Amino acid sequence: MGKKTKIAICLLVIFLISSFVWFNFVFLNINGQRFEEALTSAGKDSDVIIVFNSGGWGTVPFSKAFDFNPIISEAEKIIESRNHKVSVVEYYRTEDSFFAKVASLRDVLFNFPDSSKVFSERIEEFLKANPNDKVILAGLSNGAAFVDASMADLKNEDNSVLAIELGAPFWKKNVKGENILALNNQADILANGELGHLAFDLIRSPFVWAYYNITGNHISMTEALHVEGHDYSWPEVKTQLTEFLDARL
Numbered sequence: 001m002g003k004k005t006k007i008a009i010c011l012l013v014i015f016l017i018s019s020f021v022w023f024n025f026v027f028l029n030i031n032g033q034r035f036e037e038a039l040t041s042a043g044k045d046s047d048v049i050i051v052f053n054s055g056g057w058g059t060v061p062f063s064k065a066f067d068f069n070p071i072i073s074e075a076e077k078i079i080e081s082r083n084h085k086v087s088v089v090e091y092y093r094t095e096d097s098f099f100a101k102v103a104s105l106r107d108v109l110f111n112f113p114d115s116s117k118v119f120s121e122r123i124e125e126f127l128k129a130n131p132n133d134k135v136i137l138a139g140l141s142n143g144a145a146f147v148d149a150s151m152a153d154l155k156n157e158d159n160s161v162l163a164i165e166l167g168a169p170f171w172k173k174n175v176k177g178e179n180i181l182a183l184n185n186q187a188d189i190l191a192n193g194e195l196g197h198l199a200f201d202l203i204r205s206p207f208v209w210a211y212y213n214i215t216g217n218h219i220s221m222t223e224a225l226h227v228e229g230h231d232y233s234w235p236e237v238k239t240q241l242t243e244f245l246d247a248r249l
Contacts, residue, residue, distance in 0.1 A: 019103035024114055027094065027103065032118045035091055039126045042087035043133055048079050048249070050088045050136045051123075053143030055167075057101050058093025067231070068140040071166070071241075074234045075138075078245055091119065093146060108142070111173060112149040119146075120153035127160050134249065136162045141190070141230065144168035144182070151175045162248050164241065166232045167191050181244040183237055187229030201227055 042049050054060035054068060062069055072088065079086045093115060094104035107115050123135055139147035144165035151163050152175045165182040168174075170193030174182075184191035189198055202225065209224035 016102070019099055020106055023094070023100070023103035023107065027100070028115060028118045031092060032122055035089070035119070036122045036125065038089045039122065040129075042089050043126060043130045046085040046087035047132065048084045048086045048134050048136065049126075050076065050079075050086060050138055052088050052090050053093070053137070053139035053146055055139075055141030055143050057096070057104065058091070058143055058146065059096040059101075062088055062090050065140075068138075068143075068166070071232065071234050071237060072138055074238070075136075075164070075241055075245065078242055079249065082246070082249060084249065093143075111171075112146050116146060116149040116153055120150050123150070123154060123161065131160075134160055134162065136164060138164040139166070139168070140232065141167045142169065145172040148172045148175050148180075148182075151177065151180060159248065162244075164244075166237065167230055179248060181241065183232070183240060185229050185232065185236070188227070190227045190230050192229075197228060201225060 039049060039051075050072060052062045052065070052068075052072060054062075054065045062072070076086050076088065093107075093112075094100045104115075107113065123137075127133065127135065137147040137150060139145070145168045147163050147165050148168055149172070151161070152173055154161050159179060161179065163177075163180040163182075165180065167184055167188055167190065168182060169190050186192070189201075205225035208226075209219060212219045212224065
């Protein structure tokens, strides 16, 4: 092994270790505090709090989550029509930078053991201070996997915490419970674990990304990786989601 190769490997290891340390000891604490403050603020005016978890890396704000925002907005209207006051609180699973995304990889790969614990503790603290409130954890795709992992940590919260999980990847924990609504499209190759189709989409995505960017239609790598069937719309989930909310609220 040449000297340059050894230096490159050492730098990569240092980068990975420093990113993981930052994520666990800096980001999770700061992010948890911000989330706690947002929950407390929302609890002053609302008795139902929807905690929004976007898909992907979990960095997309509610206002720009065009895939999940419409569904949550409609759910919000239904809850309000049942004489509840609702607030939507965003939860970010990491920051929107290369360093931060790499830093969150270990947590993602091992099904969020650290971030879901910090998240769940904040939820529990909020409910102790607001025992009459309900919290709805809503997640799409990777956000649904995070919600599922968090529900495993919140088993003692009975009916105070509900979960809406759409299109969770096939490798998630798959926690069962009456307070969990997990919906997957039959055509969703990610949710149903169709590995051959997934491999094809992964291999194709860099070429799709390159083509669009070369032709001036700039897209992100996430947009280039369009997983077949991994799309959810309000008309598709309206009936089940409405019934779930009516039964649990």
